[in-house]
Amino acid sequence: MKTTDIKLKPSLLALVIATTLLSGCGDDVVVPEPTPPVVVMQTFTVTVTNLTANQLMSPVVLASHSADAMLWQAGETASLAIEKMAEGGDTADIAALEVITSSVNGTGMLMPGMSETLTLTLAEADVANISLATMLVNTNDAFTGINSVNIAGMAVDMPTMMHYMAYDAGTEANTEAKGSMPGPADGGEGFNTARDDVDFVHIHPGVISQYDGLTDSVLMPSHRFDNPVLAVTIMRTE
Amino acid sequence: MKRSLVNASIVAAGLFSLSTQAADIEVSVTNLTHGNHFTPLLIAAHTSDNHLFHVGEMATPALQKMAEGGDIADLNTAVTGANGVTSANPAMGLLTAGASVNAVMLETGENTHLSIVAMVLPTNDAFIGLDSWKIPTEAGTYTVYVNAYDAGTEANDEIINGGGMSGVAGIPAAPGGDGGSNGTGVMDGADNMYVHTHPGVLGDTDPVGGASDLDSRIHRWLNPVAKVVVTVK
Numbered sequence: 001m002k003t004t005d006i007k008l009k010p011s012l013l014a015l016v017i018a019t020t021l022l023s024g025c026g027d028d029v030v031v032p033e034p035t036p037p038v039v040v041m042q043t044f045t046v047t048v049t050n051l052t053a054n055q056l057m058s059p060v061v062l063a064s065h066s067a068d069a070m071l072w073q074a075g076e077t078a079s080l081a082i083e084k085m086a087e088g089g090d091t092a093d094i095a096a097l098e099v100i101t102s103s104v105n106g107t108g109m110l111m112p113g114m115s116e117t118l119t120l121t122l123a124e125a126d127v128a129n130i131s132l133a134t135m136l137v138n139t140n141d142a143f144t145g146i147n148s149v150n151i152a153g154m155a156v157d158m159p160t161m162m163h164y165m166a167y168d169a170g171t172e173a174n175t176e177a178k179g180s181m182p183g184p185a186d187g188g189e190g191f192n193t194a195r196d197d198v199d200f201v202h203i204h205p206g207v208i209s210q211y212d213g214l215t216d217s218v219l220m221p222s223h224r225f226d227n228p229v230l231a232v233t234i235m236r237t238e
Numbered sequence: 239m240k241r242s243l244v245n246a247s248i249v250a251a252g253l254f255s256l257s258t259q260a261a262d263i264e265v266s267v268t269n270l271t272h273g274n275h276f277t278p279l280l281i282a283a284h285t286s287d288n289h290l291f292h293v294g295e296m297a298t299p300a301l302q303k304m305a306e307g308g309d310i311a312d313l314n315t316a317v318t319g320a321n322g323v324t325s326a327n328p329a330m331g332l333l334t335a336g337a338s339v340n341a342v343m344l345e346t347g348e349n350t351h352l353s354i355v356a357m358v359l360p361t362n363d364a365f366i367g368l369d370s371w372k373i374p375t376e377a378g379t380y381t382v383y384v385n386a387y388d389a390g391t392e393a394n395d396e397i398i399n400g401g402g403m404s405g406v407a408g409i410p411a412a413p414g415g416d417g418g419s420n421g422t423g424v425m426d427g428a429d430n431m432y433v434h435t436h437p438g439v440l441g442d443t444d445p446v447g448g449a450s451d452l453d454s455r456i457h458r459w460l461n462p463v464a465k466v467v468v469t470v471k
Contacts, residue, residue, distance in 0.1 A: 074268055074270055074336075074465055075268045075269070075270075075336045075337065075338050165383075165460070165461075165462065166460070168272060170336075174455060198272065198273070198335065198336060200335075200336035201336075202270050202271060202272055202335065202336055203270040203271065203272075203459065203460060203461075203462060203463065204272075204460060205271070205272040205273075205458040205459050205460060206438075206458055206459075206460045208454050208455065208458070212454070213441075213442050213443060213454055214443060214454065214455070215443070225460075226460055227460050227461060227462070
C-alpha cells in the first residue's frame with residue numbers, strides 16, 4: 001500500500017500542474033465557472049403626507065403589482081378587499097390579493113399633517129406598478145391612495161410628486177352617525193358586510209358634520225376635507 | 239329641460255366631421271359624483287384659439303344655455319362653425335353618477351385642443367369643464383380630471399322649479415327623483431358674474447322644506463367631478 005501511495009502522488013501532482021498550466025494558456029481551453037445569476041434589486045421610497053385638517057389615516061399598505069392591475073376603478077363596484085380597507089382600515093386582504101407581488105405596511109396611524117416614508121425593494125424584473133391605500137378613519141367609507149402608478153424606468157434620485165383625492169367606496173351610507181365610524185371621533189364600527197350606499201367607487205362628496213345641518217352626525221367641521229388629501233413622493237434610491 | 243335634451247339629440251345626428259389628415263382620438267368620460275347627473279356632453283376638438291368658456295370671464299349666451307338648461311346646440315354650432323369637430327351627446331342622454339361613456343371617436347384633423355362641457359344636475363348653473371386641453375401628439379393613453387365650474391349667470395338658490403331657460407331662476411329638475419320641494423331658497427346676495435370654480439351646493443335634509451330643494455347627503459360634491467381618458471391613436 002505504502003509504495004503504491006508514493007507512486008501515485010507524483011503522478012497526481014503532475015496532473016494538477018498540467019491542468020494549471022493549461023488554464024494559464026488560454027480562455028478557449030477551460031470551461032469557465034458558471035457565474036451565479038445576479039438578481040439586480042431596485043429600491044424605492046414612497047413618502048406620504050396626510051393633507052387633511054383632522055382626518056387620521058389608517059396604517060397604509062404599499063404594494064407592488066403588474067402594470068395591468070388596479071385596486072379600484074371609479075364607477076365600478078369596490079372589491080371586498082377595498083371595502084374592508086375603506087370601512088375599517090383593514091388592509092390585510094389587499095396585501096393578500098393574488099396580483100400583489102410585494103407589500104409593506106405603515107407603522108401606525110398617519111396623523112393629519114404628518115408624513116411617513118415606506119421602502120420597497122424589488123427585483124428588477126418585478127418592477128412595474130405600485131398602489132397604496134388608506135382609510136380616512138373619521139368617515140363611513142372614505143379612502144385615498146395611489147391606484148396603479150408605473151415606477152418602471154425611474155432614474156435614481158429623481159423624485160416624482162403627486163397629489164391624490166379622497167374616494168368614497170360607495171359601500172356604506174355616509175350617515176356620519178354615532179357607532180358607524182371606527183375613528184376616534186366616533187369609536188364605532190368598522191367593516192360590515194352590508195352594502196347600503198350607491199355601490200360604486202366615486203369621488204367622496206365630503207363630510208357634512210353636525211354643524212352643517214346633518215343632525216345625526218357626530219362629526220365636527222374640522223373633519224371636513226377637500227381634495228387633495230394626500231401628497232406622495234416616489235423616489236428610486238438604488 | 240325636456241326641450242333642451244331633445245335639441246341635443248337632434249344635434250347628435252351630425253356628430254363627426256371628416257378630415258383626410260385625421261389624428262384619431264378616443265375619449266371616455268366618467269361621472270365621479272355621488273349623486274349628480276350630467277346633461278348631454280359636448281366633446282369638442284378645436285384650434286388653440288377657441289374656447290367653450292374662459293374662467294374669470296363672463297359666460298357667453300351659448301355657455302349660459304348649457305349651464306342653466308343643458309342645451310349644447312349653440313356651443314356645438316360655434317365649434318363646428320370654426321371648423322372644429324365635435325361629438326354632441328355621445329351618452330345619448332343623461333350620464334348618471336358612476337356611469338361612463340366610452341370609446342367616443344374624434345377625427346381631430348387640424349384641431350389640436352380638446353374641450354368638454356356638460357351641465358351638472360340638479361344645480362342652477364354648474365357645469366363640468368375641460369377647457370382647451372392640448373391633445374398630445376404622442377400615441378398613448380392620458381387621464382385628465384375635470385372640475386365643476388359655476389357659469390356665474392344665475393343665483394344658486396337651489397330651488398327645483400323647472401327653470402332651465404337662460405335667465406330663468408331655479409333648477410330644471412333632479413333626474414334621480416331625489417330632489418325636495420318647497421325650499422325657501424338659498425340666498426346670500428353673492429354676485430360673481432364671471433365663470434368661476436363652483437363652491438359646491440349646500441342642500442339640506444328636509445325634502446319638503448328648508449332652504450334648499452337639494453339633499454346635502456346626495457347632491458354635494460368635491461372636485462374632481464369627472465374623469466376623462468383620452469387615447470391618442
